[in-house]
Amino acid sequence: MNNHQPVNIIMIEDDEGHARLIEKNVRRAGISNDIRHFRDGTSALEYLHEAPDGPTHNGPALILLDLNLPDMSGTDILSRIKADGNPLKRTPVVVLTTTDDKIEIQRCYDLGCNVYITKPVNYESFADAIRQLGLFLSVIQVPDLPEAHG
Amino acid sequence: MRLSLKNVAVSEAWFNRLVTGAIALGFLALLATGLAAYHSVQENQYQSSRVNHTFRVERAIADFLATMERAEVGRRGYLLTGVAAHADTFYTARKQLFPALARIRDLTRDNPRQQANVARLVALTRSGLPFMEQSVALVRSGRRDEGVRLFRDSVGRRAITVLRAQATVMVNEEDRLLAIRDAATTGSIRLFYVTFAVAGTMLLLVGAGSIWVIMGYTRSLTASRDALRRLNADLEGAVRERTADLQRANEEIQRFAYIVSHDLRSPLVNVMGFTSELENAARTLHAMMDKVDAEAPQLADKDARTAINEDLPEAIRFIRTSTEKMDRLINAILRLSREGRRQITPEKLDMNAVFRGIGDSHRHQLDEKDIDFSVAAKLPGIVSDRLAIEQILGNLIENAIKYMSPGRRGRIEIRGRAEGQRAIFEIADNGRGVEQRDHERIFDLFRRSGVQDQPGEGIGLAHTRALAYRLGGTISIDSELGRGATFRINLPVAFVAEPET
Numbered sequence: 001m002n003n004h005q006p007v008n009i010i011m012i013e014d015d016e017g018h019a020r021l022i023e024k025n026v027r028r029a030g031i032s033n034d035i036r037h038f039r040d041g042t043s044a045l046e047y048l049h050e051a052p053d054g055p056t057h058n059g060p061a062l063i064l065l066d067l068n069l070p071d072m073s074g075t076d077i078l079s080r081i082k083a084d085g086n087p088l089k090r091t092p093v094v095v096l097t098t099t100d101d102k103i104e105i106q107r108c109y110d111l112g113c114n115v116y117i118t119k120p121v122n123y124e125s126f127a128d129a130i131r132q133l134g135l136f137l138s139v140i141q142v143p144d145l146p147e148a149h150g
Numbered sequence: 151m152r153l154s155l156k157n158v159a160v161s162e163a164w165f166n167r168l169v170t171g172a173i174a175l176g177f178l179a180l181l182a183t184g185l186a187a188y189h190s191v192q193e194n195q196y197q198s199s200r201v202n203h204t205f206r207v208e209r210a211i212a213d214f215l216a217t218m219e220r221a222e223v224g225r226r227g228y229l230l231t232g233v234a235a236h237a238d239t240f241y242t243a244r245k246q247l248f249p250a251l252a253r254i255r256d257l258t259r260d261n262p263r264q265q266a267n268v269a270r271l272v273a274l275t276r277s278g279l280p281f282m283e284q285s286v287a288l289v290r291s292g293r294r295d296e297g298v299r300l301f302r303d304s305v306g307r308r309a310i311t312v313l314r315a316q317a318t319v320m321v322n323e324e325d326r327l328l329a330i331r332d333a334a335t336t337g338s339i340r341l342f343y344v345t346f347a348v349a350g351t352m353l354l355l356v357g358a359g360s361i362w363v364i365m366g367y368t369r370s371l372t373a374s375r376d377a378l379r380r381l382n383a384d385l386e387g388a389v390r391e392r393t394a395d396l397q398r399a400n401e402e403i404q405r406f407a408y409i410v411s412h413d414l415r416s417p418l419v420n421v422m423g424f425t426s427e428l429e430n431a432a433r434t435l436h437a438m439m440d441k442v443d444a445e446a447p448q449l450a451d452k453d454a455r456t457a458i459n460e461d462l463p464e465a466i467r468f469i470r471t472s473t474e475k476m477d478r479l480i481n482a483i484l485r486l487s488r489e490g491r492r493q494i495t496p497e498k499l500d501m502n503a504v505f506r507g508i509g510d511s512h513r514h515q516l517d518e519k520d521i522d523f524s525v526a527a528k529l530p531g532i533v534s535d536r537l538a539i540e541q542i543l544g545n546l547i548e549n550a551i552k553y554m555s556p557g558r559r560g561r562i563e564i565r566g567r568a569e570g571q572r573a574i575f576e577i578a579d580n581g582r583g584v585e586q587r588d589h590e591r592i593f594d595l596f597r598r599s600g601v602q603d604q605p606g607e608g609i610g611l612a613h614t615r616a617l618a619y620r621l622g623g624t625i626s627i628d629s630e631l632g633r634g635a636t637f638r639i640n641l642p643v644a645f646v647a648e649p650e651t
Contacts, residue, residue: 017417018420021427
């Protein structure tokens with residue numbers, strides 16, 4: 001039953017342009033899932049944990065997370081989502097950022113990020129990386145997601 | 151601190167002058183005392199010789215008077231008794247009278263007044279003596295009464311009285327001289343005492359003043375020595391503090407560069423992304439224009455055709471190359487900043503092996519350009535960060551290969567020597583060289599020199615220098631345009647990490 005529930009894409013990204021480019025490429029890859037866009041960490045966390053139509057209470061989700069946010073660092077959000085006891089612990093998080101610093105990438109994986117995508121200035125590789133997400137979505141749709149029940 | 155040291159220097163000059171002055175003053179006082187004593191003794195000697203002289207003169211006068219009296223006594227005795235012995239006494243004394251006078255005259259030759267007195271005395275004797283002789287002669291010839299009468303005649307007697315008075319005048323004159331000479335002696339002694347007292351007081355004052363100044367100077371010396379010791383103790387702390395400040399500033403710059411380059415990248419992603427979107431849109435438009443041209447060419451005017459087929463692709467091309475370049479520049483800054491934060495891990499390096507390794511990794515390029523690459527036999531080994539050293543040297547050798555002079559066979563020579571605690575390596579080539587005015591500029595980020603016929607952003611040497619600084623080294627160039635270049639790296643023999651704060 002849950003298997004057929006559509007995955008919501010939650011995009012936490014303060015840069016309007018980046019958000020638009022990500023959305024364009026997601027759509028271009030043939031992914032028609034719902035995309036919710038948040039420009040800061042606070043409102044995104046509130047939606048993730050509290051909103052009745054949010055992932056905690058309603059269905060599976062995929063989180064696209066930027067590391068440079070105006071109110072908090074993306075790694076803070078990541079560590080909260082992936083903290084023990086959080087119902088969203090198994091929700092896949094794709095970190096999308098301009099940083100290609102090895103140490104920072106390492107840190108994100110340590111915190112439990114599932115995929116790390118650098119936003120390269122080379123647009124083609126960026127678009128390619130986003131299109132890969134379609135494949136990723138089809139993978140997480142298959143298994144039963146117990147926490148979807150809340 | 152510098153101020154108080156300067157004060158000491160000033161007081162030192164002042165002190166030297168003062169001490170020299172005091173010593174000179176003391177010597178002058180001593181000299182004055184000596185001179186006064188010498189003068190006093192001389193004066194005393196002279197005056198006592200004069201006093202002696204006076205006494206001799208007085209004695210000579212007394213002698214003369216006594217002789218005269220003896221002659222008179224003899225005469226009178228003879229006149230009264232007629233005993234021949236009395237006549238002998240008179241004659242003996244009479245014979246001595248003129249020699250006695252001559253002695254007085256000799257003794258008082260220096261005194262015209264006494265000479266006049268002596269002359270008067272001689273005249274009186276001469277005038278009085280004939281009466282005396284005559285009276286004695288009368289008695290001897292048996293005419294005693296005539297002789298006695300002559301004696302009674304007042305002239306003879308008065309002569310003696312006058313003689314006595316004249317002698318007294320002379321003695322008085324000598325007494326007067328004696329008084330003057332006594333006074334002079336007393337005066338010279340008093341002068342000596344006064345001089346002695348003044349000089350003594352002066353010496354005492356100079357001594358006391360010198361002691362006071364020396365004590366003051368010693369105090370100020372002690373104070374400045376203590377201050378110096380304190381300063382010395384503080385110096386190390388001050389250096390540590392400065393180093394910490396510098397490190398903080400450096401970290402701040404690194405962080406700043408990192409953040410800036412990051413935040414610069416973010417809008418660039420947008421520019422690049424939307425340029426691609428624009429390109430897609432332009433391609434679509436172009437396809438449509440082609441279709442319009444084929445099916446209904448009358449719909450498209452010339453301007454629309456130019457805009458779609460030429461202006462749009464051109465604009466997009468320029469945006470693209472510019473943003474790509476900007477991306478490379480930002481990446482360079484990012485790399486520099488990251489390099490500055492990298493942990494340095496020193497290890498023992500065999501520099502011959504390091505250079506050989508770099509040569510091997512560039513073997514292909516060296517062979518292709520037919521460049522002679524030679525490394526000196528025995529290079530000094532160092533303890534440093536392998537990766538950084540390889541990056542520095544690799545960069546310099548790459549540059550040497552890149553900027554060879556066309557038309558002559560390339561040559562790259564590696565030399566090295568140790569100088570105390572520093573190791574100096576030289577990478578010399580016979581390439582196109584760098585103009586004098588660009589010798590510093592080439593180490594700046596994004597700056598290049600000479601003909602721009604080689605790819606590159608002007609990052610390599612800036613990066614190389616930053617790395618050299620990080621390793622506690624320096625890098626410089628020695629070059630003449632067209633004659634090749636020698637890059638000189640000066641590194642510590644053993645890398646010493648700055649103490650972390």
